[in-house]
Amino acid sequence: MPLKTQKQALSAFKLATLSAAITLTGCSLLPLANRAPEPVLHVPSPDWSEQIIYFVMPDRFDDGDPSNNDQGAGEYDPADHRRYSGGDIKGIENRLDYIEGLGATAIWSTPLVANQWYDNYVDYSGYHGYWARDFKAVDEHYGTLADLQSLSRSLHGRGMYLIQDIVLNHTGNFFNYVDNDYNPENPCEFFELNIGNPPTDAPTQPLLTLNDACNPEHREAGIYHFTPVIRDFENEQQVLNYQLSDLDDLNTDNPVVRDMLKDSYAYWIKEVGVDAFRVDTAKYVSHDFFNDFFHSEDGINAAAKATGRDDFFSFGEIFDYSAPYSDAGDVKVASFKGSESKPELSSVINFPLQGSMRAVFATGYPTAELGYRLETMGKIHGDTTRLVNFLDNHDMDRFVKVGSPAAFRQALTSLMTLPGIPVIYQGTEHLFTGQRDSMFAGGYGSDGINHFDNTDGMYQFIARLSQLRKQHPALTRGELKVVAKNTERAGIFAYTRTFKNENLLVLFNTASHGLLSTGLDLGLDSGLSMPVLFSTHDAAQAYQTDKNGKLAVALPANSALVLDISGKGGKNSLALGFASFGFLANKPITADLAFKGTIASPDISELLLVIDGNLDKALPVNIAPSGKNFTATLPIDYFPVGETNHTYSIYSPELGTATNDLPFTSFVEISAEETISHVDDAEGDDTGAGYPLDTTFADRQMDILSVTVARSDLYVDVTIQPKATTVYWSPTNKFDHVRFHLMFDLPNMDYNATVMPFVQADMPAGTSWDLMASVDGWSNAAYWAKDSGPEAFGTAASPAPAIKVDAKTGEIKLRFDASLFGKTKNIAGGKLYVTTWDYDGVGGLYRSISPEGGQYTMQGDDPNAPLIMDDVILTID
Numbered sequence: 001m002p003l004k005t006q007k008q009a010l011s012a013f014k015l016a017t018l019s020a021a022i023t024l025t026g027c028s029l030l031p032l033a034n035r036a037p038e039p040v041l042h043v044p045s046p047d048w049s050e051q052i053i054y055f056v057m058p059d060r061f062d063d064g065d066p067s068n069n070d071q072g073a074g075e076y077d078p079a080d081h082r083r084y085s086g087g088d089i090k091g092i093e094n095r096l097d098y099i100e101g102l103g104a105t106a107i108w109s110t111p112l113v114a115n116q117w118y119d120n121y122v123d124y125s126g127y128h129g130y131w132a133r134d135f136k137a138v139d140e141h142y143g144t145l146a147d148l149q150s151l152s153r154s155l156h157g158r159g160m161y162l163i164q165d166i167v168l169n170h171t172g173n174f175f176n177y178v179d180n181d182y183n184p185e186n187p188c189e190f191f192e193l194n195i196g197n198p199p200t201d202a203p204t205q206p207l208l209t210l211n212d213a214c215n216p217e218h219r220e221a222g223i224y225h226f227t228p229v230i231r232d233f234e235n236e237q238q239v240l241n242y243q244l245s246d247l248d249d250l251n252t253d254n255p256v257v258r259d260m261l262k263d264s265y266a267y268w269i270k271e272v273g274v275d276a277f278r279v280d281t282a283k284y285v286s287h288d289f290f291n292d293f294f295h296s297e298d299g300i301n302a303a304a305k306a307t308g309r310d311d312f313f314s315f316g317e318i319f320d321y322s323a324p325y326s327d328a329g330d331v332k333v334a335s336f337k338g339s340e341s342k343p344e345l346s347s348v349i350n351f352p353l354q355g356s357m358r359a360v361f362a363t364g365y366p367t368a369e370l371g372y373r374l375e376t377m378g379k380i381h382g383d384t385t386r387l388v389n390f391l392d393n394h395d396m397d398r399f400v401k402v403g404s405p406a407a408f409r410q411a412l413t414s415l416m417t418l419p420g421i422p423v424i425y426q427g428t429e430h431l432f433t434g435q436r437d438s439m440f441a442g443g444y445g446s447d448g449i450n451h452f453d454n455t456d457g458m459y460q461f462i463a464r465l466s467q468l469r470k471q472h473p474a475l476t477r478g479e480l481k482v483v484a485k486n487t488e489r490a491g492i493f494a495y496t497r498t499f500k501n502e503n504l505l506v507l508f509n510t511a512s513h514g515l516l517s518t519g520l521d522l523g524l525d526s527g528l529s530m531p532v533l534f535s536t537h538d539a540a541q542a543y544q545t546d547k548n549g550k551l552a553v554a555l556p557a558n559s560a561l562v563l564d565i566s567g568k569g570g571k572n573s574l575a576l577g578f579a580s581f582g583f584l585a586n587k588p589i590t591a592d593l594a595f596k597g598t599i600a601s602p603d604i605s606e607l608l609l610v611i612d613g614n615l616d617k618a619l620p621v622n623i624a625p626s627g628k629n630f631t632a633t634l635p636i637d638y639f640p641v642g643e644t645n646h647t648y649s650i651y652s653p654e655l656g657t658a659t660n661d662l663p664f665t666s667f668v669e670i671s672a673e674e675t676i677s678h679v680d681d682a683e684g685d686d687t688g689a690g691y692p693l694d695t696t697f698a699d700r701q702m703d704i705l706s707v708t709v710a711r712s713d714l715y716v717d718v719t720i721q722p723k724a725t726t727v728y729w730s731p732t733n734k735f736d737h738v739r740f741h742l743m744f745d746l747p748n749m750d751y752n753a754t755v756m757p758f759v760q761a762d763m764p765a766g767t768s769w770d771l772m773a774s775v776d777g778w779s780n781a782a783y784w785a786k787d788s789g790p791e792a793f794g795t796a797a798s799p800a801p802a803i804k805v806d807a808k809t810g811e812i813k814l815r816f817d818a819s820l821f822g823k824t825k826n827i828a829g830g831k832l833y834v835t836t837w838d839y840d841g842v843g844g845l846y847r848s849i850s851p852e853g854g855q856y857t858m859q860g861d862d863p864n865a866p867l868i869m870d871d872v873i874l875t876i877d
Contacts, residue, residue: 103466
């Protein structure tokens with residue numbers, strides 16, 4: 001576009017924006033009390049910290065209008081996860097009773113704008129909504145502008161709100177660079193238009209049509225960055241200016257592009273009454289852009305204010321995590337809120353918290369990791385009440401695919417009792433394991449069932465949590481304080497939420513066994529009765545502090561409890577009295593230790609010695625016939641090798657109270673590390689299928705060259721040497737394009753499973769598995785074979801292996817904690833079977849096989865063949 005034409009376009013956009021603003025400024029925006037009762041498009045902004053968001057993917061939610069399902073371009077097939085399933089806007093509106101009944105007050109929908117329907121280059125459709133061809137039109141599969149306006153009115157009539165997912169970074173895939181080759185001096189070289197895809201060969205919105213790098217006028221217009229795909233996610237220039245996953249990168253530094261995007265998205269606020277934006281792929285757009293887009297005189301916030309929305313809410317996707325006890329991801333995510341002098345987004349999606357919640361609740365990391373994350377949030381963000389918190393979304397494995405339902409209930413309890421705005425992703429309320437499975441019977445992955453049963457147990461569980469959150473201001477506005485955490489292992493975790501005169505205690509046991517929480521010192525009165533407001537299990541109606549104002553609670557495995565601790569104490573305080581008890585722990589114990597004590601409390605018939613709070617492994621205390629004396633023994637075989645810290649207490653099940661935890665240390669001699677098995681595997685035998693055609697797979701990351709097993713008393717190390725280790729897609733675990741399954745056949749266990757989960761294969765003849773790990777660039781979990789099957793990993797085992805990648809050699813080391821094996825010597829005589837394949841994180845599926853293969857599809861004649869590219873089996877000495 002010549003410069004003169006570019007300036008004319010810029011002026012035209014400003015004029016259109018100004019005209020719209022004048023029109024809206026003149027409209028009547030009456031206070032709520034004076035409005036007519038009929039639903040309206042425009043309502044004032046709510047207090048966003050008090051909202052609960054339900055996240056829907058319309059194509060997979062419900063089909064309210066079958067007439068728009070199939071647009072006749074081969075893009076519709078509910079049996080195929082890559083194609084449209086038929087859900088639409090009317091389907092959402094038809095289910096508002098269901099969504100509201102869950103407790104949600106706002107709906108966030110994936111983008112509804114007109115999309116590229118199918119991309120033959122990647123053999124996938126745009127059912128998800130993130131491949132725009134026109135930012136100002138509703139996609140034909142979803143319905144019409146009138147349908148969207150009707151949804152908005154219906155929501156507002158219920159006192160609910162509409163959140164639109166928007167994309168500012170890119171359009172669909174209408175061009176690319178052959179083999180990702182690129183000459184920055186000549187962007188036309190290696191360039192090709194991606195044509196022949198329905199419904200159009202190019203975007204249809206004005207300006208977006210200028211997408212041919214070989215056309216000088218298109219290059220001069222500067223609507224796009226004519227660049228290849230990002231290969232180095234540490235390179236800021238690539239992150240901001242190159243293509244993400246072959247999607248055409250918009251030049252958001254160009255004033256014409258900025259004005260086009262402002263005009264496009266202000267349109268939905270004015271015409272539909274959208275109340276907030278979720279911003280996709282925000283970290284691929286500059287900070288300066290967000291300040292301009294939202295806060296300039298002609299920006300989005302001004303357009304929203306003209307409709308009566310004084311607090312138009314925006315929250316961005318910055319898909320970054322923090323390593324345990326690191327705040328790097330938190331700092332980066334928070335940076336997209338900008339500063340007081342140069343603000344950007346209103347808020348951000350809290351990926352670092354989600355990562356810590358999954359690690360602690362699903363995979364058994366020490367609870368102190370979550371404590372650190374919560375304390376870090378407060379330091380970095382200040383006000384945390386508007387952070388957007390979540391457990392599941394459409395771009396990652398479901399929580400219950402890697403963690404148990406019991407662990408999920410804990411995580412949901414935490415989500416609903418922490419500061420921030422909770423998000424519930426569709427299907428969470430029915431324990432969906434499929435990442436993008438449909439809620440309606442006709443859609444992909446639904447098994448022919450409508451999943452809108454509001455009597456389902458998990459639906460009711462979330463509804464009760466929503467009610468709890470709404471009834472107690474301390475949960476939305478209160479100060480957060482972590483009051484109990486475990487630095488060594490899964491276990492007790494607790495925090496308080498305090499607002500004005502309300503003080504609540506939220507208490508968890510993240511371990512897979514019962515725990516006793518003793519001596520929580522919260523500065524409470526003695527004899528305080530604390531009503532139970534919520535629990536994940538059958539609990540007492542209330543608990544009581546002892547005579548010292550401390551609290552002892554017995555918690556089942558993977559459970560949670562919410563107590564109201566706001567009251568005053570009473571006279572009838574519990575007491576477990578000893579004239580003397582215990583031992584002097586001035587040095588580590590190295591052998592069995594017997595000790596004794598004198599009981600002061602009358603009529604005690606049972607006492608338990610509880611070590612590290614573990615009720616399931618509590619030891620009996622011998623009470624003398626007189627009832628005045630007792631003896632107990634700490635057996636050295638109870639403890640792991642090395643020098644480890646512990647606590648013990650004496651617990652009375654009758655009184656439901658215990659002594660304070662007392663610390664001690666044990667020491668058991670450690671053996672040196674030894675290599676116990678090693679196998680070299682031939683290069684080039686990764687022939688389970690043909691690799692995907694995308695050039696990033698050319699390194700053959702699924703080819704195993706060797707596997708080594710080493711052990712000490714503390715751990716078992718499995719070191720895998722692949723042909724190549726790559727980081728093309730910025731993986732959290734520092735390797736991509738491969739998922740490893742490690743299947744242990746252990747002689748001291750008898751699960752004896754023969755079916756391998758998800759890979760369409762059985763274990764090799766003569767072997768079975770008891771413990772497995774599934775590890776890729778973004779996930780890491782361990783499972784026992786109990787309850788496993790073709791479509792189920794089994795029962796979560798804790799902890800997951802630690803991952804260490806040697807950047808120089810490409811070796812991937814997985815360290816398994818000794819506790820998984822009882823003692824590491826127990827693995828002698830067993831077998832380890834290691835396999836490779838790759839996982840499609842977008843589809844939530846192991847990569848499929850087709851005769852022709854594809855950009856991201858494996859090539860092979862039999863789609864039901866084992867999903868094993870390479871494998872190695874070792875006998876463990």
